[in-house]
Amino acid sequence: GAGVSQSPRYKVTKRGQDVALRCDPISGHVSLYWYRQALGQGPEFLTYFNYEAQQDKSGLPNDRFSAERPEGSISTLTIQRTEQRDSAMYRCASSVTSGGAYEQYFGPGTRLTVT
Amino acid sequence: GESVGLHLPTLSVQEGDNSIINCAYSNSASDYFIWYKQESGKGPQFIIDIRSNMDKRQGQRVTVLLNKTVKHLSLQIAATQPGDSAVYFCAENYNTDKLIFGTGTRLQVFP
Numbered sequence: 001g002a003g004v005s006q007s008p009r010y011k012v013t014k015r016g017q018d019v020a021l022r023c024d025p026i027s028g029h030v031s032l033y034w035y036r037q038a039l040g041q042g043p044e045f046l047t048y049f050n051y052e053a054q055q056d057k058s059g060l061p062n063d064r065f066s067a068e069r070p071e072g073s074i075s076t077l078t079i080q081r082t083e084q085r086d087s088a089m090y091r092c093a094s095s096v097t098s099g100g101a102y103e104q105y106f107g108p109g110t111r112l113t114v115t
Numbered sequence: 116g117e118s119v120g121l122h123l124p125t126l127s128v129q130e131g132d133n134s135i136i137n138c139a140y141s142n143s144a145s146d147y148f149i150w151y152k153q154e155s156g157k158g159p160q161f162i163i164d165i166r167s168n169m170d171k172r173q174g175q176r177v178t179v180l181l182n183k184t185v186k187h188l189s190l191q192i193a194a195t196q197p198g199d200s201a202v203y204f205c206a207e208n209y210n211t212d213k214l215i216f217g218t219g220t221r222l223q224v225f226p
Contacts, residue, residue, distance in 0.1 A: 033212075040219070041218070042206070042218065042219055043214075056213060059213070103164060105161070108158050
């Protein structure tokens with residue numbers, strides 16, 4: 001079946017512009033997670049949702065970062081006034097339910113480059 | 116595709132040999148652990164998981180060992196194949212919904 005999909009796969013933007021990254025989780029998965037991954041490191045948690053409710057946003061670096069999942073399916077991670085330090089791979093994952101002890105399925109990621 | 120783990124610890128093994136990848140986790144209260152495999156240009160792919168009430172779990176060609184006393188996790192891959200070449204990450208969870216990933220290890224398999 002279809003896995004987690006993300007779009008765009010690559011995004012180049014100029015400093016100061018806003019960007020929106022999209023995640024389409026596995027159908028029926030309750031939980032959706034956003035991570036950021038730097039080269040050579042494991043994914044770093046940003047935020048997650050159960051259905052449409054944002055449960056934890058403690059990993060968002062600052063208030064330029066926001067996320068939503070209005071209908072409990074597709075999610076958008078928005079970065080306002082991008083800075084060069086925002087350049088990274090942004091990964092989305094979903095799991096069948098919440099509670100932590102369940103496998104998270106990762107998408108291919110969006111490579112963001114801020115010039 | 117992009118390269119994952121340009122300066123990671125590297126384990127080099129010959130095809131057919133067994134591989135052991137180690138991970139030290141951070142929180143003694145963690146109760147769930149996962150090993151992920153990440154190939155270049157792809158997202159992390161689930162390999163095997165283990166809960167804290169176990170010390171060993173076996174899958175197909177893979178075994179995960181958990182030593183809670185020293186907060187150590189290992190992944191054993193039997194009869195390593197070229198397709199096993201990737202970066203491997205361990206991740207822990209402690210009663211929350213977010214995974215905390217460790218530093219990856221690059222596995223290189225030589226014919």
